Amino acid sequence: MNTPSASLPGGTWTLGDLTVTRLGYGAMQLAGPGVMGPPADHDGALAVLREAVGLGITHMDTAGAYGPRVTNRLIREALHPYPGSLHIVTKVGAVRDQQGGWLPARQPEDLRRAVHENLEDLGLDSLDVVNLRLGDARGLQPGSLAEPFEALAELRRQGLVRHLGVSNVTAEQIAEAQTIAPIVCVQNMYNLAYRQDDDLIDDLAGQGIAYVPFFPLGGFTPLQSTALSAVAARLDATPMSVALAWLLRRSPNILLIPGTSSVAHLRENAAGAGLALSDADLAELDEIGH
Numbered sequence: 001m002n003t004p005s006a007s008l009p010g011g012t013w014t015l016g017d018l019t020v021t022r023l024g025y026g027a028m029q030l031a032g033p034g035v036m037g038p039p040a041d042h043d044g045a046l047a048v049l050r051e052a053v054g055l056g057i058t059h060m061d062t063a064g065a066y067g068p069r070v071t072n073r074l075i076r077e078a079l080h081p082y083p084g085s086l087h088i089v090t091k092v093g094a095v096r097d098q099q100g101g102w103l104p105a106r107q108p109e110d111l112r113r114a115v116h117e118n119l120e121d122l123g124l125d126s127l128d129v130v131n132l133r134l135g136d137a138r139g140l141q142p143g144s145l146a147e148p149f150e151a152l153a154e155l156r157r158q159g160l161v162r163h164l165g166v167s168n169v170t171a172e173q174i175a176e177a178q179t180i181a182p183i184v185c186v187q188n189m190y191n192l193a194y195r196q197d198d199d200l201i202d203d204l205a206g207q208g209i210a211y212v213p214f215f216p217l218g219g220f221t222p223l224q225s226t227a228l229s230a231v232a233a234r235l236d237a238t239p240m241s242v243a244l245a246w247l248l249r250r251s252p253n254i255l256l257i258p259g260t261s262s263v264a265h266l267r268e269n270a271a272g273a274g275l276a277l278s279d280a281d282l283a284e285l286d287e288i289g290h
């Protein structure tokens with residue numbers, strides 16, 4: 001369900017029974033370089049998290065693998081005890097090696113350990129939403145998710161997790177997950193220039209399931225396109241604002257989790273996502289991903 005919110009562009013969405021602002025925040029950028037270790041500016045990272053809540057953002061995306069165990073502990077330090085309106089979404093299914101590589105960790109015991117670490121680091125008795133993260137460095141990897149997803153469904157039955165989602169998944173894997181337990185969100189890579197999930201987004205919208213694009217601003221390679229720059233210049237806005245506003249317009253089930261380690265960028269993104277785009281702007285932007 002999508003309803004207007006007075007304070008932030010895009011209004012709100014309900015994940016299961018949890019209402020969140022469609023404009024959220026992704027905490028991955030708060031860890032050190034390569035998403036490893038502590039941030040260079042610890043107090044700056046806390047300030048970003050507090051500003052997110054101050055702006056009225058109630059959806060925060062994180063993972064135990066960020067740091068590892070760095071962003072979750074920063075979130076706890078900055079915001080615990082959490083406002084009742086704030087909902088933290090985390091991911092399990094990957095661990096880090098010494099070089100910062102992302103290794104699959106999807107055996108049932110890996111997932112149980114990851115859920116307990118997230119609970120401990122975030123200072124919670126129950127996690128609002130846990131995404132099972134599949135895929136690997138090469139991208140999506142087809143194949144059954146039954147064993148890991150059943151393990152998470154069991155943790156949900158035990159009350160350690162309120163809602164489940166999936167990440168880095170194919171449409172077939174989503175359908176398989178839904179035979180095991182309900183899902184409230186799908187988190188895959190998607191942005192103005194990378195639109196592999198167009199059909200999936202529309203299908204999930206029809207089912208009332210949120211689609212949460214990661215790398216909404218291009219991730220480690222910022223979005224760059226002549227058409228995007230042209231529309232931004234015409235509107236006297238930044239390309240980032242246009243990219244976020246376009247996502248909010250793309251479908252009502254899209255929730256934004258742009259990442260930043262900067263209070264100024266966070267404010268820019270919160271304001272910029274509200275940019276009004278005309279039909280002509282949308283048509284021009286639509287060409288980028290095709």
Ligand SMILES: NC(=O)c1ccc[n+]([C@@H]2O[C@H](COP(=O)([O-])OP(=O)(O)OC[C@H]3O[C@@H](n4cnc5c(N)ncnc54)[C@H](OP(=O)(O)O)[C@@H]3O)[C@@H](O)[C@H]2O)c1
Nearest residue numbers: 026027028061167214215216217218219258259260261265
């Ligand atoms: N499920 C998955 O496998 C997966 C994978 C990747 C990410 N994620 C999630 O998705 C979230 C978003 O992804 P992301 O942070 O990697 O990518 P992103 O949101 O596409 O882009 C973040 C980058 O954009 C920069 N940026 C943000 N706002 C800006 C602004 N107003 N002006 C200029 N630069 C700006 C940031 O730098 P500054 O810090 O300098 O602002 C950062 O380098 C993550 O936080 C994470 O929670 C999930």
